[in-house]
Amino acid sequence: MDDLTGKKPAPPALDPDGDALFLDFDGCLVDIAPRPDAVVIPESLPQVLARLSAKLGGALAVVSGRSLHELERFLLGYDGLMIGSHGAEARGMTPPLEESPDDLAALQTEMDHFAQQQGLLFEKKSHGGALHFRADPSRQPEVEAFTETLAERFPAFAIQPAKMAVELRPDGFSKDGALVLLTQLPQFSGRMPVYAGDDTTDEPALAWAEAHGGFGIKIGDGKSAARYHLAEPSDIRDWLAAAVEE
Known part of the structure; x- marks a missing residue:
């Protein structure tokens, strides 16, 4: 310093x-x-x-x-x-x-559906997805809770916190x-x-x-x-x- x-x-x-x-x-x-x-x-x-x-x-x-x-x-x-x-x-x-996990499409569908229901922004990625709450930071707790349940159901993906967003990326x-x-x-x-x-x-x-x-x-x-x-x-x-x- x-x-x-x-x-x-x-x-x-x-x-x-x-x-x-x-x-x-x-x-x-x-x-x-x-x-x-x-x-x-x-x-x-x-x-x-x-x-x-x-x-x-x-x-x-x-x-x-x-x-x-x-x-x-x-x-x-x-x-x-x-x-x-x-x-x-x-x-x-x-x-x-070399290849995305087999359940990538199912994961992205659920993230997109949640985003539409909650008025959030879903960012589709090649091997995962992100939920952005920059427009309303108060939504962070519910986004974190939802992605935690997804990570439990889709173990090929891991939670990646980011600025005003939570992402699910390939584990490892x-x-x-x-x-x-x-x-x-x-x-x-x-x-x-x-x-x-x-x-x-x-x-x-x-x-x-x-x-x-x-x-x-x-x-x-x-x-x-x-x-x-x-x-x-x-x-x-x-x-x-x-x-x-x-």
Whole structure:
């Protein structure tokens, strides 16, 4: 912690010769939107990622809870590594989960029905789904209770709390697990892991980077295992742009 402010400091400049970079999407690279399909992508972002990936020798990956096909659509122009669905999907490496659990459709149907009945937002994902209560945070307890019953009935899925949402993702997959797989790729060999994220879903990955000789960057408010802090997504985008221009 900074002795004068009590806040964690901003991260040091990225080392293109020694760092490996892992970036969350929502709330990190882009601002959180009222709906998942309403995020605004800064025009320069895909090209900044592409140029920075080249500068890092390919040791850059976007690691998100989003479905992989959505990440590819939003970041058209960046052709590097991507991890979707909390580690269950991948581009640029062998997909960790080859097939969705057999009861995926039944799970999604029940989540969608509950959302329609309760006036909530259901986000369908490649290997699961999320119930969003951002429009009415008071609904959190009932969403949590419902997803707990679903997790009991559909044991192939695990509960994943998120910002103003609760998700059910394939059991056994996580963002820190994705980092374990990514760092086995040759382009990451010998590099220091740097992870940036904003959410509870990112905390295991932030802690993993800190525990493996690298560091984490927490975006936004809240306690975190990360050593460094930036206030909002525009700050991390500026940090990335500076690394490209150095």
